[in-house]
Amino acid sequence: MRVLAVVPAAAIAGILAWAEWMHWGASTRRLGNPPSGPGRQAIVVLGCRNRGSRANYLNRYRVRVALRSVDPRSTETVLVFCGGGVASDVPEADLMLDYARAGRGYDGAYLLDRHSRTTWENIANVVDLVAEFDTVKIASNSMHAEKARAHLWKQRPDVAERLVAERDYRFGEITLVKPIAGVRGIRALRPWRATL
Numbered sequence: 051m052r053v054l055a056v057v058p059a060a061a062i063a064g065i066l067a068w069a070e071w072m073h074w075g076a077s078t079r080r081l082g083n084p085p086s087g088p089g090r091q092a093i094v095v096l097g098c099r100n101r102g103s104r105a106n107y108l109n110r111y112r113v114r115v116a117l118r119s120v121d122p123r124s125t126e127t128v129l130v131f132c133g134g135g136v137a138s139d140v141p142e143a144d145l146m147l148d149y150a151r152a153g154r155g156y157d158g159a160y161l162l163d164r165h166s167r168t169t170w171e172n173i174a175n176v177v178d179l180v181a182e183f184d185t186v187k188i189a190s191n192s193m194h195a196e197k198a199r200a201h202l203w204k205q206r207p208d209v210a211e212r213l214v215a216e217r218d219y220r221f222g223e224i225t226l227v228k229p230i231a232g233v234r235g236i237r238a239l240r241p242w243r244a245t246l
Contacts, residue, residue, distance in 0.1 A: 065229050066225060066229065068229070069225075069229040069232045070222075072192075072193065072228070072235070073191065073192040073228050073232065076193045076219075077215060077219035079199075080196055080199035080203060080210075081199070081214060081215055082211040082213040082214065084185050084212040088121040088123050088125075088214075089183075089184030089185060090125055090126040090127075090182075090183045091120070091121055091124040091126070091185045091187065092127075092129075092130055092179070092180040092183040092186050092187070093116045093119055093120065093127065093128070093188075093189055093216065094132060094172070094173075094176055094186065094187070094188045094198070095112050095113060095115075095130065095132060095190075096133070096169065096194060096195070097109060097131070097136075097146060097166075098112065098133070099136050099137045099142075100133070100136070100137055101137045101138050102138060103138070103145070104145065104148075104149075105142075105146055105148065105153075106145075109145060109149065110149055110153070111191070112146065112190050112191075113149050113154060113189075114154070115189040115216060115217060115218045117150065117154055118217045119189060119217045119218070120158075126183075128183070129150065129158065129159070129160045130160070131143035131144075131146045131147050131150075131160060131162050131163070132166050132172040133163070133166060133167075133172070134163075134164055135164075136167050141162075141165075143162045143163055144164065147160060161179050163175045163179075169194070169197055169238075170201050172198060172201075173198055173201040173202050174205060177205055177206045177209055180209065181208075181209050184212060185212050185214045186209060186210075186212045186213050187213070187214055187216035188213070189216050189218065190218065191224060191231045192231075193232055193234070193238075193239075194234075195216065195218055196235065197239055199213055200239060
């Protein structure tokens, strides 16, 4: 009986360890080579399908990633909230902004992209907004952020050169989301695998 209990536990532990490893690796890839020092920083916060009138679990997580990724040494910081009303009438960008301000006390500068419906559109709609900044960060789970960075390298490599790591990876955080995001990330990044 103990063996029967150990096998599923070992399988679950293996899946969770694989997901942690995948997310850690994704958090270090497709970064640029910006000038030294943070200078003016833009943090792009990617939205996730959100029903209702409040930011869901994943969107709240992405806002927290953005806020903890703010470099206090920067001369200017702007958060760029992305996402249209994919699953409701309220744009995800507005829901995340509301959470950042009311739920997390953010009172800094922000920009909104209320029209994008995909990660590709997130990047396409904000690239001109962030092009003037010295450093660019993309806030999401690590696998999704890597996908967005790949899109930026494809769309505007000159801006992608300014990509720096955000603080998206923490061991044991969003543990149950990571395996699903890992599988989805592998599929999404397949076209860019050769450029890792």
